[in-house]
Amino acid sequence: MFVTELRFDCYADTTVSLAEKAINNLLEAWRANGQVMGREFAVALHEGSFRVRLLLPETQSLANRFNSPWAKQALHALADAKLLAPREKLLGQDINSEISCEESPSWQLLYTSYVHMCSPLRSGDSLLPIPLYRIPATFNGDHKQLIRWQTEWQACDELQMASATAAEFAALHELSDTSSDLFRRGWDLRGRIEYLTKIPTYYYLYRVGGESRKAETQRGCPRCGSKDWRQAEPILDLFHFKCDHCRIVSNLSWDFQ
Known part of the structure; x- marks a missing residue:
């Protein structure tokens, strides 16, 4: 698996509660589709932007083609909280977890x-x-x-x-x-x-x-x-x-x- 960092920037004045609700909704949608792993996500407010580190099965796990209807709706809903679409920075492979299967199995x-x-x-x-x-x-x-x-x-x-x-x-x-x-x-x-x-x-x-x-x-x-x-x-x-x-x-x- 891989570790990535997402950064959510504000394009207008917002509140922490609005941003928290929108970001957590997106993270839960990704989790429900198997795109991010784990149960708890620490979201930090740093220098006017919100940041979170996630564990992904693959480097491209957050690609739009994998998004569920819920995840797509949650991405659009970021605008209601005055947030831009997240910027992703891949940090590298997690040394404590398994790699994902890349080939179609026989069973x-x-x-x-x-x-x-x-x-x-x-x-x-x-x-x-x-x-x-x-x-x-x-x-x-x-x-x-x-x-x-x-x-x-x-x-x-x-x-x-x-x-x-x-x-x-x-x-x-x-x-x-x-x-x-x-x-x-x-x-x-x-x-x-x-x-x-x-x-x-x-x-x-x-x-x-x-x-x-x-x-x-x-x-x-x-x-x-x-x-x-x-x-x-x-x-x-x-x-x-x-x-x-x-x-x-x-x-x-x-x-x-």
């Missing part, structure tokens, strides 16, 4: 964790993140529902990793059970993406616990019960199970790795 999957800020859509060939704005909008002109699902998945992941409260068990249910609301919504989004992209798209089902390593290696697909989903070698050194019928991938329980 893809929804995979994230609480430590990842990148796109939850990954290449099945390399596990590199695929920028969401490069695929057709999933719902209502952008990918807001997919970003929301990712945020909730990461929140559950952080709770179960902390292992500090009873909420751990509810969070683990959402991550690892095919009857959970989180799975249902994510699996439906997966299907929508597959329909739009015409690329086989899978859902990563988190797995921890189990009775024994032997029982774990022999468990069937949690949706159809097939035992054929066990792989001879883990895919990408991570996924020991893959059901092509149910479009699910999973890991050998972390308790037995």
Whole structure:
């Protein structure tokens, strides 16, 4: 990913509240379309202009051709706050994040964790993140529902990793059970993406616990019960199970790795 700085200059007298509302509206529109990463954006007022640093999947992520209808409307609305269109200065590649997938994958999957800020859509060939704005909008002109699902998945992941409260068990249910609301919504989004992209798209089902390593290696697909989903070698050194019928991938329980 890449770090860029945007500068919003005023062309007439305005107020901080008007500028704040217009700029944040644009940033949220870009975030909902996968054009900027992260959840919080620090906007600074410096020498009469507003500046913000953003994390982008690619150097050209803010190009107009990728903008959603909401982002295009938000850009036009800057004028109501007496702001010019932002000037962009690319600062360089972020050394703490992954590069984006540049090639069309043979298959893809929804995979994230609480430590990842990148796109939850990954290449099945390399596990590199695929920028969401490069695929057709999933719902209502952008990918807001997919970003929301990712945020909730990461929140559950952080709770179960902390292992500090009873909420751990509810969070683990959402991550690892095919009857959970989180799975249902994510699996439906997966299907929508597959329909739009015409690329086989899978859902990563988190797995921890189990009775024994032997029982774990022999468990069937949690949706159809097939035992054929066990792989001879883990895919990408991570996924020991893959059901092509149910479009699910999973890991050998972390308790037995």
